[in-house]
Amino acid sequence: MSLPLHAPDASDAPAQDPSPYALAPAAHEPSAGDQWWRRAVIYQIYPRSFKDSTGSGMGDLAGITAELPKIATLGVDAIWLSPFFPSPQKDAGYDVSDYRGVDPLFGTMEDAKTLISDAASFGIRIIIDIVPNHCSNEHALFTAALAAAPGSAERAMFHFADGLGEGGNTPPNNWQSLFGGSGWTRVPNPDGTPGQYYFHLFDATQPDFNWRNPAVQEEFEKTLRFWLDAGAGGFRIDVAHAMFKKEGMPDWGGAPDGTPRPGYPFADAPMFGQPELHQVFARWREICEEYPGEPVLCSEANVRPLSRLADWVAPGQMHQSFNFDFLRTLWDRDALAEVIGDSLAAFDAVDAPTTWVLSNHDVSRHATRFGYDGRAMDLGDGIGPRDAQPDTVLGRTRARAATVFMLGLPGGAYLYQGEELGLGDNTTLEDAYRQDPTFLRSNGERIGRDGCRVPIPWVHDAPACGFSPTGETWLPQPENWAGFSRDLQEQDPDSTLNLYRKALALRSELGLGLGSLAFYANPQLPEVLAIRNGDTVNVLNLSGAPVPLPEGEPLLFSAADGPALAADGLLGANSAAWLRATA
Numbered sequence: 001m002s003l004p005l006h007a008p009d010a011s012d013a014p015a016q017d018p019s020p021y022a023l024a025p026a027a028h029e030p031s032a033g034d035q036w037w038r039r040a041v042i043y044q045i046y047p048r049s050f051k052d053s054t055g056s057g058m059g060d061l062a063g064i065t066a067e068l069p070k071i072a073t074l075g076v077d078a079i080w081l082s083p084f085f086p087s088p089q090k091d092a093g094y095d096v097s098d099y100r101g102v103d104p105l106f107g108t109m110e111d112a113k114t115l116i117s118d119a120a121s122f123g124i125r126i127i128i129d130i131v132p133n134h135c136s137n138e139h140a141l142f143t144a145a146l147a148a149a150p151g152s153a154e155r156a157m158f159h160f161a162d163g164l165g166e167g168g169n170t171p172p173n174n175w176q177s178l179f180g181g182s183g184w185t186r187v188p189n190p191d192g193t194p195g196q197y198y199f200h201l202f203d204a205t206q207p208d209f210n211w212r213n214p215a216v217q218e219e220f221e222k223t224l225r226f227w228l229d230a231g232a233g234g235f236r237i238d239v240a241h242a243m244f245k246k247e248g249m250p251d252w253g254g255a256p257d258g259t260p261r262p263g264y265p266f267a268d269a270p271m272f273g274q275p276e277l278h279q280v281f282a283r284w285r286e287i288c289e290e291y292p293g294e295p296v297l298c299s300e301a302n303v304r305p306l307s308r309l310a311d312w313v314a315p316g317q318m319h320q321s322f323n324f325d326f327l328r329t330l331w332d333r334d335a336l337a338e339v340i341g342d343s344l345a346a347f348d349a350v351d352a353p354t355t356w357v358l359s360n361h362d363v364s365r366h367a368t369r370f371g372y373d374g375r376a377m378d379l380g381d382g383i384g385p386r387d388a389q390p391d392t393v394l395g396r397t398r399a400r401a402a403t404v405f406m407l408g409l410p411g412g413a414y415l416y417q418g419e420e421l422g423l424g425d426n427t428t429l430e431d432a433y434r435q436d437p438t439f440l441r442s443n444g445e446r447i448g449r450d451g452c453r454v455p456i457p458w459v460h461d462a463p464a465c466g467f468s469p470t471g472e473t474w475l476p477q478p479e480n481w482a483g484f485s486r487d488l489q490e491q492d493p494d495s496t497l498n499l500y501r502k503a504l505a506l507r508s509e510l511g512l513g514l515g516s517l518a519f520y521a522n523p524q525l526p527e528v529l530a531i532r533n534g535d536t537v538n539v540l541n542l543s544g545a546p547v548p549l550p551e552g553e554p555l556l557f558s559a560a561d562g563p564a565l566a567a568d569g570l571l572g573a574n575s576a577a578w579l580r581a582t583a
C-alpha cells in the first residue's frame with residue numbers, strides 16, 4: 001500500500017504553512033458496529049507465571065482470582081488465559097490431555113468457575129485458550145489410537161500413516177515439526193515390531209488431530225459448549241491455520257513454518273490455510289452466538305498476506321485475529337505505517353476490527369526486542385546469555401512509546417502480563433533451566449521462549465518478588481526484577497504501570513478503539529509517524545532526537561523515566577504523545 005508519508009517534494013507544501021505535518025485523507029472510517037470486541041483491550045495471563053498462591057513455584061488460578069482487583073485497575077475488557085487444562089506440560093500446557101478439566105498444578109474446576117464469576121463482577125470476561133490442532137500424547141483419544149489397529153476408527157482421529165520404502169523406514173512425507181526435526185514419529189505395533197507413523201506439527205508429544213473426521217469436530221463442539229456453559233467470554237484458537245491438512249498430505253518444499261520461499265508461496269503450504277477450515281469456524285461462530293454476552297473467537301492464525309488473513313474474520317467467521325505482521329515490525333517508521341495501513345485496509349474490507357499486539361508468551365517481549373537496532377524478530381527464537389544483550393533502557397523507552405502509539409490506534413489490542421511493568425525477557429537464563437521444547441528439539445540451537453515467560457514481580461522486598469509465598473519460581477527471575485515490582489510502580493506517578501493505566505483510561509474516554517485513522521504526511525520528519533484518530537493526534541517519534549509536534553493540546557506522553565521529554569512543542573526521542581487536535 002502506498003502511504004502519504006513522503007510528499008513528492010517538500011517544496012510543494014504551501015509556503016505560508018510552517019507545520020511539517022499535513023493531514024491526508026482518512027485511511028479508515030469507523031465501522032457501523034460498536035460491539036465490545038471491536039475495541040476490546042485483552043490482557044493475556046500466562047497462568048504459570050502470574051501469581052502462585054500455594055508456594056509451589058507455579059502460578060495458579062487462585063492466584064489470578066486474588067489479583068483481579070489489580071487487573072481491574074488497568075481497565076481491560078477481558079483476560080485471555082493460556083492453557084490451564086490437565087497436561088503433561090511438555091509444551092507448557094499446549095499439550096492438553098483433557099480439554100474439560102483443570103490441571104492440579106493450577107487448581108480445580110471450582111477455582112476456574114470462581115475465577116470466571118469473580119472476573120465478571122469486575123466486568124472482565126475470561127477467554128479460554130483452545131488447542132484444536134493437536135492434543136497431548138496422553139489424551140485418552142490418542143492412547144486409544146495407539147492401542148488400536150492401523151485403519152481403526154481410533155486411529156482415524158489423528159494422522160496415522162504407513163512409512164515409505166524398505167521396511168517402511170521413511171516417514172510418510174517430508175513435513176517438518178515447527179519445533180525442529182521430522183514431523184513424524186513411529187510407534188511400535190502391539191507385538192513390538194515397528195508400526196505406523198503419526199504426524200505432529202509441534203513436539204512428538206503433541207499429535208495432530210484429523211479435522212476431516214467429523215468425530216473430531218464433534219469433540220471440540222462439546223468442549224466449546226462446556227466452557228461457554230461455565231461462563232467463558234470466548235476462545236483464543238491456537239494454531240487455527242493448521243487444523244486441516246491438504247488431502248493426501250503431499251510433500252512440501254517450503255519452509256516448515258510456511259515462510260514463503262521462491263517457488264513455495266505460503267498459499268500453497270499443504271499444512272496451512274486449507275479452505276475446509278472456514279466451515280468449522282462458521283459452526284463455532286454459530287455456537288458462540290447461541291450464548292449471551294457475545295462470546296468471541298480470536299484466531300492465532302499465522303497467515304500471510306494480511307488480505308488472506310482477513311478470510312479468518314470475514315462475516316460469520318471469527319471475530320478477531322492476532323495481527324502478527326504488526327508484532328513482527330521493526331522500529332521503523334515506514335514499515336510500521338505500511339503494516340498499519342495494510343491491516344486496516346484488509347480488515348475493513350470484511351468489516352472486521354484490526355487487532356494490535358506487541359508481546360506474548362511466544363516472542364521476545366517488546367521491551368527487549370526494541371533494545372536492539374534493527375534486530376529481526378524471529379518468532380520463538382529468544383535471546384540467551386551467549387547472545388549480544390539488548391540496551392534495556394533504550395528497549396524500555398521505545399516499548400513505552402510503542403504501546404502508547406498502539407493504544408491510540410483504532411481496533412482491539414492485546415497486552416501480555418508484565419508489559420505494563422516494563423518487563424523485558426530474562427536474556428541471561430542458563431540453559432539448565434530451559435523447558436521450551438524448541439530448545440530441547442534443536443539441541444539448544446534455538447534458545448526458545450522461556451525468557452519471556454519468567455514469573456512476574458509483585459512486591460520488591462518479598463521472596464520471589466512476591467510471585468510465590470515460598471520464594472519458589474519455576475523459572476528463575478533476573479536479578480533486577482525487584483526494581484520492576486508492581487508495589488514500587490503503584491507509588492510512582494511516572495511508572496510504566498501508571499502510564500498504561502492513563503493510556504487505557506484515555507483510550508476509553510476518547511473512544512479511540514472505535515475511531516478512525518488518517519495519516520499525516522511529514523516528509524521532513526522521516527522518523528516520525530503521526531496519525532489522527534477522531535480529534536486525537538497520535539505521534540510516535542522513532543528517532544533519537546526531539547522533533548516538533550503537530551499543533552494540539554497535549555494529553556499524554558511517554559518517555560524513558562520521568563514525564564515527557566517534550567517541551568516547547570517538541571516530542572522527545574523515542575517517545576509518543578497524544579494531543580487534542582486544535583485544527
Ligand code: NOJ
Pocket residue numbers: 091094095131202238239300361362
Ligand atoms: C502456539 C502457542 O502460542 C505456543 O505457545 C505453542 O507452543 C504452539 N501454539 C503449539 O501449541
